[in-house]
Amino acid sequence: MREAFTIGNTRVRPGGRAAIDIRVPDLYTHTGMTLPVQVVHGRRDGPRMFLSAALHGDEINGVEIIRRIMHEKALNRLRGTLIAVPVVNIYGFISKSRYLPDRRDLNRSFPGSEEGSTAARMANLFLTEIAAKCTHGIDLHTGAIHRENLPQVRAWLDDADTERMARAFSLPVILNTGIVDGSLRQAVEKMGLTVIVYEAGEALRFDEVAIRAGVNGVISVMRAIGMLPPVKRQRRRRKPLVAISSTWVRAPQSGILRASKPLGAQVRKGERLGVVSDPFGDNEKAVKASAEGIIIGRTTIPLVNEGEALFHIARFESPETVAGHVEEIQQELNPATDELPPAEPPIV
Numbered sequence: 001m002r003e004a005f006t007i008g009n010t011r012v013r014p015g016g017r018a019a020i021d022i023r024v025p026d027l028y029t030h031t032g033m034t035l036p037v038q039v040v041h042g043r044r045d046g047p048r049m050f051l052s053a054a055l056h057g058d059e060i061n062g063v064e065i066i067r068r069i070m071h072e073k074a075l076n077r078l079r080g081t082l083i084a085v086p087v088v089n090i091y092g093f094i095s096k097s098r099y100l101p102d103r104r105d106l107n108r109s110f111p112g113s114e115e116g117s118t119a120a121r122m123a124n125l126f127l128t129e130i131a132a133k134c135t136h137g138i139d140l141h142t143g144a145i146h147r148e149n150l151p152q153v154r155a156w157l158d159d160a161d162t163e164r165m166a167r168a169f170s171l172p173v174i175l176n177t178g179i180v181d182g183s184l185r186q187a188v189e190k191m192g193l194t195v196i197v198y199e200a201g202e203a204l205r206f207d208e209v210a211i212r213a214g215v216n217g218v219i220s221v222m223r224a225i226g227m228l229p230p231v232k233r234q235r236r237r238r239k240p241l242v243a244i245s246s247t248w249v250r251a252p253q254s255g256i257l258r259a260s261k262p263l264g265a266q267v268r269k270g271e272r273l274g275v276v277s278d279p280f281g282d283n284e285k286a287v288k289a290s291a292e293g294i295i296i297g298r299t300t301i302p303l304v305n306e307g308e309a310l311f312h313i314a315r316f317e318s319p320e321t322v323a324g325h326v327e328e329i330q331q332e333l334n335p336a337t338d339e340l341p342p343a344e345p346p347i348v
Helices: 061-069 073-077 090-095 118-129 160-168 184-190 208-224 319-333
Strands: 005-007 010-012 016-024 033-041 044-053 079-085 136-141 147-155 173-176 194-202 241-243 245-250 255-259 272-277 284-288 293-299 309-315
Touching: 005 033, 010 016, 010 033, 016 118, 033 090, 033 118, 044 061, 061 079, 061 136, 061 194, 061 208, 118 184, 136 184, 136 208, 147 160, 147 208, 147 309, 160 194, 160 208, 173 293, 184 194, 194 208, 208 319, 241 319, 255 284, 255 293, 255 309, 272 309, 293 319
Parallel strands: 044 079, 044 136, 136 194, 147 173, 173 241
Antiparallel strands: 005 010, 016 033, 033 079, 147 194, 147 293, 245 309, 255 272, 272 284, 293 309
């Protein structure tokens, strides 16, 4: 029999589950605040993984992904321990803001400290109470406000274990990204954890396809690292392709954007992605792709300023293959193509 798992002042017995509230700084109204955490402690040994979302308080797709995962029947056969933190930046979540009350970005404040700013204290708390008890992690994100991302995994692929997790997520697109100073990913990798980041959708919006892709990806990773048993009938797995590099196409002038290319579209260098014009259409400038590749991010608001980032293009050795995989997964995860009624109504 395994030992009990302790977090905060709560002990979770093997085969048990617990909801835990970890105290964080109060609001200035004297209202008490807590960080909501759920722990599932398997009966048998295995990896210990955290799932985190809303590190940026307005990125809510990950909150729904974690809710669905915590209702998966497969967790009854869990090996190891799963620690789910659906809302890390509880302050930003309440105010529908990316940032903390001290106007800092929590994902640029790690490793933090016990006696620093609010952001530093929250970062330190997450590392000491959550990450320090884990061997693996998946951090769930979306695009920023008025910007949507194609479902994609971001990871440092120079590490073999990290690459294994990234590929197991089974998405068409993997970005081999550098590690940003002050990020959660940098802090936990220095602690020896294996971690990947999932990006999909837009801030303050639910995206059913992005949510389904996230749930499937997390479960797939848990099977790959031995936390869940493998499925008896393995589905055909797409071979993810790693982006060579990526670049943003920016607005050639201020005005109103009429975009003509969606997320996931394959584009060629010089191809028109849209037009920016004044309200009368007398002064128009085409927005052209600066490279061949796949659109993995784009603005969702037509009102743009000169130099503003409009389209994020990832370069691949075989963009045609990636475009085909993207179309497949969008069809597969689209609620309209469900062959059987879902367990619960999809979000529309």
